[in-house]
Amino acid sequence: MQNLQADTVYNLEQAASSSPVRRICCIGAGYVGGPTCTVIASKCPDITVTIVDINPVRIAAWNSPPNPKTGKLDDLPVYEPGLADIVQTCRGRNLFFSTEVDKAIHEADLIFVSVNTPTKTSGIGAGYAADMHYVESSTRRIAEVSTSSKIIVEKSTVPCRTAASMRQVLEANAKPGLQFDILSNPEFLAEGTAITDLENPDRVLIGSLPTPEGQLAARKLQDVYARWVERKRIYTTGLWSSELSKLAANAMLAQRISSINAMAAICEATGADVTEVAHACGLDKRIGPNFLRASIGFGGSCFQKDILNLVYLSESLGLPKVAAYWKQVIEMNEYSKERFARKVVSTMFNTITQKRVALLGFAFKKDTGDTRESPAATICKLFRQERAQITVYDPKVPHHQIYLDITEPGVIDDTEAAKKQVQIANSAVEACAGAEAVVIATEWDEFKTLDWEAIHASMKKPAFLFDGRNVVDAKTLRKIGFRVHTVGRGPEIVDPVWA
Ligand SMILES: NC(=O)C1=CN([C@@H]2O[C@H](COP(=O)(O)OP(=O)(O)OC[C@H]3O[C@@H](n4cnc5c(N)ncnc54)[C@H](O)[C@@H]3O)[C@@H](O)[C@H]2O)C=CC1
Ligand SMILES: O=C(O)[C@H]1O[C@H](OP(=O)(O)OP(=O)(O)OC[C@H]2O[C@@H](n3ccc(=O)[nH]c3=O)[C@H](O)[C@@H]2O)[C@H](O)[C@@H](O)[C@@H]1O
Secondary structure, eight states: OOOOOHHHHHHHHHHHHHSOOOEEEEEOOSTTHHHHHHHHHHHOTTSEEEEEOSOHHHHHHHTOOOOTTTOSOOOOSSOOTTHHHHHHHHBTTTEEEESOHHHHHHHOSEEEEOOOOOBOOSSTTTTTSBOOHHHHHHHHHHHHHOOSOEEEEEOSOOOTTHHHHHHHHHHHHSOTTOOEEEEEOOOOOOTTSHHHHHHSOSOEEEEEOSSHHHHHHHHHHHHHHTTTSOGGGEEEEEHHHHHHHHHHHHHHHHHHHHHHHHHHHHHHHHTOOHHHHHHHHHTSTTTOSTTOOOOSOOOSSSHHHHHHHHHHHHHHTTOHHHHHHHHHHHHHHHHHHHHHHHHHHHHTTTOOTTOEEEEEOOSSSTTOOOOTTOHHHHHHHHHHHTTOEEEEEOSSSOHHHHHHHHSOTTOTTHHHHHHHHEEEOSSHHHHHTTOSEEEEOSOOGGGGGSOHHHHHHHSOSSOEEEETTOOSOHHHHHHHTOEEEESSSOSOOSSTTTO
16 A cells, blocks of 8 residues: 555545546446446446447447347357346446447546557567557547546556556647546456456555545545445555556466466376375465466466566566566466377377367356467367367357467468368267367366266267366266376376376
C-alpha cells in the first residue's frame, strides 16, 4: 500500500465519495472486457456500464437473444460458466453492448481500455514485442471525442511504462482544460473460472501516479471494487509496479508449469511419478500445491505473449541474461508439446501415417471455447505432417475455428486438404470409433467418465491412449486393455517393484 497519512486517506475518501464513478465505458468486448465489466455491472446496479467494440459481429453476439428452447443466452461470444446468467440479468438494465464507441467514451467518467495486445508479427520486435496499435488507437479516440475529464484505466496487459505513452497521446490531442488520470488495473482472471475469479479475486491491483489527482482517481476505482471485494485485498501501487506485476505474475505461473514439465521428462525416464513429485513439493508451504499439473504444455492467449513481451523488455533494457532466463520458460513449453507428439509417433511403431487418431479436446484448457495458442492445435498440426487421419472432438470449440487453427495461412488449398484429413465429431465416443489411438489434449471433465470399455471395443487393436493432461484413471484403462501413456509417469509397469 502506498504510504498515506490518515488525514490524507480521509480527504481522499471524502473527495472520492463526493464525485463517485457513475458511467463506465469499456473499450474491447473480448474475453476480459466482456466478463469483467459484466461483473462490475452486476455488483454496481447504480453504475451504467457500456462495453463497446469495433467488431460488429462480436457486439451482435453479446446482444444475441435467448435460445427459444432453453431461455438461455447460448450465443454469447465468450463461453464462461455463469457468465450468461449474469448478462441476462443485467443486459438492458445497466449493462449495454454497443458499436457506438465514440458515444460511450463521450458519456463515461471512467474508461477501461481492454483491447488486445498481441505479439507483433512484423517490423521491429516481431515475434516478441507487444503490438500496441490497438491501445494507442483507443487512446487517440478518447482524446478526440472527450469533452469532459476522465479516468482512463489500463485493463489490457501492457509493457511497463505504457501509461506514460498514453499520457503523451492524450495531452497532445485532447481539448484544452481536460484532465485524464491514468490508472493501471491489470486483470488476473483465468479463462474457464472468470466469473468466480472476478467475484472473489485473490487481489485487485491498482497502480497510480503518487500525485493527489492520481491517488484520488485510484480511490474512485477502489470504491467501485469495494462494493464486493474487501478493501484489504485491493492493493495500490505505483503505475510501473502495477504494469510490471501483471507480466511478472504470468511469467511466474508459466515458469511453474515449465518446471513441472521438465520434471515430467525426468520422471518418464526414471520411473518416478510426476504427480507424486508435484504433491511432495507442494506440501512445502513455500512452494504450495497449485499450478503444478504436468501437461502437454501450457496454452492460452497470454502466457507466451506476456513472456515474449518480458523478454523484449529485458533485451531493450540491456539485460540479455534476464531475457534468456525467461525465454527458456517458452522453450521448455515448446519442447513439452513436441516431446508428447514424438512419444505418440514412436510408441505407435514409428508411424501414424494413414492411422486414425482421435484427438479429444481442442480448447487450451477445460471450460472455455478459446483455442488461442492451444497445445491441441500444435499437436494436430504435427499429426497432419505425419499424415495421420485425425478426428477431433471438443464440447465447446466451433468447428470452423478448429479448421482455422490447423491450417497454415497463405498455403493454397490447405483448408480443403485439412477437411479431407481432419474430421470433427459431435461426441468423444464418435471420435474414437475405429481409431487406433486416443489422444487427450484438453482436461474436459467429461473425459473422466466416458464409457471407456465401449470405446475400447470400438477401436482397432492394440488400442493406444495418450493422456496429455493426466485426467483418466490409467490403471482402470489398462485393465480394460488400453496401452496407456501419461505425462510424467513411466510406461506400463511390467515388474511392479523394479520397473
Ligand atoms: N484472455 C484472458 O484471459 C486475459 C487477457 N488479458 C489481457 O486483456 C487484453 C484483452 O484480452 P482479450 O479480452 O483476451 O482480447 P480479445 O481479442 O478477446 O478482445 C479484445 C477486443 O478489443 C477490440 N478492439 C481492438 N481495438 C479496438 C478499438 N480501437 N476500439 C474498440 N474495440 C477495439 C477487438 O475488436 C476485440 O474484440 C489483452 O491485453 C490481454 O493480454 C488479461 C487477463 C486475462
Ligand atoms: O493474463 C492472462 O491471460 C491470464 O493467464 C492465465 O490464465 P489462463 O491462460 O486463462 O488459464 P490458466 O489456468 O492459467 O492456464 C493456462 C495454461 O496452462 C495450463 N496449465 C495450467 C496449470 C497447470 O498446473 N498446468 C498446466 O498445464 C492450462 O491447461 C492452460 O493451457 C493466468 O492464470 C491468469 O491469472 C491471467 O490473468
